[in-house]
Amino acid sequence: MPRSALPLAIFVLCAVTAPAGAQFGDEPFARAESKLPKEFAKRADVTVQVVPAKVKWGETVAVKVTVSPKSHAWTYPAFPTDPKQLARNTLELSSPGELIFIGGVADPPVKWKQKPRPDSLAMDEYTDQPITWEFKAVVSPKAKPGAKSVVLDGLDLQVCDDKNCIPADGKKLPPAEFRVEEGASDHVNPQDLASALLKIQSPTDVIRVGAGAILVAGLDTATARSTAPGAEAAKKSNRKAAKPVAAYTEEMNGYAGNIERTGDTSGGSDGGQSQGLWAFVLTAAAWGLISLVTPCVFPMIPITVSIFLKQAHGSFRERLKLAGVYCLTIISVLGVSAFALLKFMAWLSTQPVTNVLLALLFLVLALSLFGMYEISLPNVLQKRLQAKQSKGGVIGTIFGALAFTVISFTCVAPFLGGFAGISAGNDTGGSLIAVPTVKEIAGGLAFATAFAAPFFVLALVPGLMKALPKSGGWLDSVKVVMGFLELAAALKFLRTAELGVLPTPQYFTYDVVLGGWIAISVACGLYLLNVYRLPHDEENPNIGVPRLIFALLFLGLALYLLPATFKGQDGKPQRPAGTVYAWVESFLLPETSKDEGWSTDLKETIDTARKSGRPIFLDFTGETCTNCKYNEHSVFPQPAVREEMQNFEKVQLYTDWLPAASYTSDPGLAARKAEARVNRDFQTEVFKDIKLPLYAVLVPQADGKLKLIGTYEEGKINDPAQFAAFLKDSLEKAKK
Incomplete structure (x- = not known):
């Protein structure tokens, strides 16, 4: 671009940008007094330098932040090699102001030292030598001449010694000080200025203001995005910049309206959905039956059936009526509870x-x-229900069923809640207002019916009660085993909660929860072997064969899972072979780890697909989705599947929240959840389904539209070979 055009172009930029903030006039700037915490200053010096210190509008500067640890002190990287390293600095680019920060954020190429991590055998990276982080920025066209002082509020540093670690956020660090001089510059970098434009204005605004804004960069908006510093590095690392929610919603709505369907978009097993429904119903029924073998339910079975026999006075018809009323009441109350959960x-x-x-x-x-x-219900409530039950007849039977359901709920609730929690993590994206599905209704009824069925069967055939085991000490053992299982579930829920709060879990990490499960398995196995007893246990020095088998199963599970807590020579956790570990791993929600080639930006993936000519593999997933984790860690890496997936441009759209690692700089949990909501709405609009995972194949068309050529029917992939065949078939359709 001719140098003579620069002053006019910069004038146009000044006219269309927002008013400048507080100014410092024309006086020379003086170094601000240090606001570093005293304890931090005792351990390290911090300097912030702007190079060059005198600049003009549109010029590029380097902001250098140097931390110099003092004797016996050290600091940490911002992006350690091990993502599980908790000790680290935080480097985020400040919001656009008089300096518009551009490019990526990275640690300088220094030789990091290593020291053992206190809580494991892993190593933490650190340095006790001066280290300088460098950030690129462009002087904003709205900055008026004079001395400037910019607070680097995106930084959060820490230094440590043998006694303590002291933090210092950006507001306490020295500001970036420089002077803006009047006049046009002969040293404007077009690509840097293009990147700055994209920071302060949306592409639509840049185009709207006319040729002046574009001429400054000498590039159109699309070219500016692709050539901006750090764009290539971000692309390779599959990271992206956060988008405003309104702009992202408009973008995704545009794609939703441009999707065309072929005649047949189904894939995978034709019976996948029906198989999934029946598997879900059978699982719900199994949980209902297991709920019967609890201390507050099992002893009541023969007692309740005896009441039916007594009230019926030998009449089979009366016995059938009372048993039917009793069971239907239980199914109604418990079924509604199960369905609601x-x-x-x-x-x-x-x-x-x-x-x-x-x-x-x-x-x-x-x-x-x-x-x-x-734990028991208040006596007042129990007495009222029992008083109604004593009246007998149909009314008494209904209140008897209500009393039994309410009293037994303390034992049934953990199984019902656990089953609901597992199913929630498998199939849905979490829509609160979605229409009830057949699966949910059938699951609730199956759980309640299985729970109530033994009462009906035993009332019709009383002789079967002789085959029931007698109540005794074995029920106390069942209680304890159930207690261990509930402890394991509690750890899982705490991990899920922390995943939704912190970008990187620090307390209930995958390793911590897995270690907790191993300890629980060992404790349960030793209990079943009578190594120790609990307060309510009867003295029983001998154990039966079933109890021995269960003890060995728990101890075997602990030994099987133990290698996963250690890392191999490549620094990655060891992964025990087999389906059992695959399920445990997916249920505990391992940290998100993607191979190269996975994107989380649909627009970027479509642009790449248009250039490469490859179809798009679209994966709707979630951070809390168990089946998603199972497929990603146990199916996608299989050779046949991996080979086929290399022929696609791959994108994952999260529907609960996006991992912080998806972005060049974490925009915060609220922004990551907002983007996920847009993804979920997009899934609902296009596919009329909110199940997770959901896989589809799209092909960009010459007219700008997208053709949907295939969707995979199953959520959890039960047959990897069949899934590979679906990918191969979709690829053939895309070539036609």
Whole structure:
């Protein structure tokens, strides 16, 4: 661009940008007094330098932040090699102001030292030598001449010694000081200025203001995005810049309206959905049957059936009527409860507060099952229900069923809540207002029907009661085992809650929760072997064969999972082979780890697909989705599937919240959840379904539209070979 055009172009920029903030006049700037905490200053010096210190509008500067640890002190990287390293500095680019920061954020190429991490065998990276982080910025066209002082509020540093670690946020660090001089510059970098424009204005605004804004960069908006400093590095790392919610919503709505469907977009097993429904119903029924073998339910079975026999006075017809009324009442009450949990748990399971409350509930119930205290309904309520029951007949039977359901709910609730929580993490994106599905209704009825069925069967065939095992000490053992399982569930809920609050879990990490499960398995196995007893246990030095087998199963599980807590030579956790670990891993929600080639930006993926000619593999997923984690860690890496997926441009759209690692700089949990809501609305609009995971294949068309050529029917991939065949078939369709 001719130099003579620069003054006019910069004038146009000044006219269309927002008014400048507080100014410092024309006086020379003086170094600001240090606001560093005294304890921080004792351990390190911090300097901030702007190079060059005298600049003009549109010029590029380097902001250098140097931390110089003093004797016996050190500091940490911002992006350690091990993502689980908790000790680190935070480097985020400040919002556009008189300096518009551009490019990526990275640690300088220094040789980091290593020291053992206190809580594990892993190593933390650190340095006790001076280290300088450098950030690129462009002087804003709205900055008026004079001395400037910019607070680097995106930084959060820490230095440590043998006694303590002291933090200092950006507001306490020395500001970036420089002087803006009048006049046009001969040293404007077009690409840097293009990147700055994209920071302060949307592409639509840049185009609207006319040729002046574009001429400054000498590039159109699309070219500016692709050539901006750091764009290539961000592309390679699959990271992106956060987009305003309104702009992102408009973008996704535009794609939703441009999707065309072919005649047949189904893929995978034709019976995938029906198989999934029947598997879900059978699982719900199994949980209902397991709920019967609890201390507050099992002893009531023969007692209740005896009441039917007594009231019927030998009449089979009367016995059938009373048993039917009793069971239908239980199915109605428990079925509605089960349906409500299944309906709303998908939404509740993504809320951190709900997960914490569930964890506390399971912890309270576990301690009760261990014998620390008893949980029961208020006596007033129990007496009223029992008084109604004593009247007999149909009314008395209904109130008897209500009394039994309410009293037994303390034992049934953990199983019902646990099943609802697991199913929520498998299939849905968490829509609160979605229409009830057949799956949810059938699951609730299956749970309640399985729970009530034994009462009906035993009332019709009383002789079967002789085959029931007698109540005794074995029920106390069942209580304790259930208590251990509830402790394990509590750890899982706490992990889910922390995933929804912190970008990187620090307390209930995958390793911590897995270690907790191993310890629980060992404790449960030793208990079943009578190595120790709890307060409510009867003295019983001998154990039966079933109890021995269960003890060995728990101890075997602990030994099987133990290698996963250690890392291999490549620094990655060891992964025990087999389906059992695959399920445990996915249920505990391992940290998100993607291979190269996965994007989280649909627009970027479509642009790439138009250039490469490849179809797009679209994956709707979630950070709290168990089936998603199972597929990503156990199916996608398989050779046949991996080979086929290399022929696609791959994009993942999260529907609960996006991982912080998806961005060049974490925009915060609220922004990551807002983008996920847009993704969920896009999924609902296009596919009329909110299940997770959902896989589809799109092909960009010459007219700008997108053709939907295939969707995979199953959520959890049960047959990897069949999934690979779906990918291959979709690729063939895309070539036609």
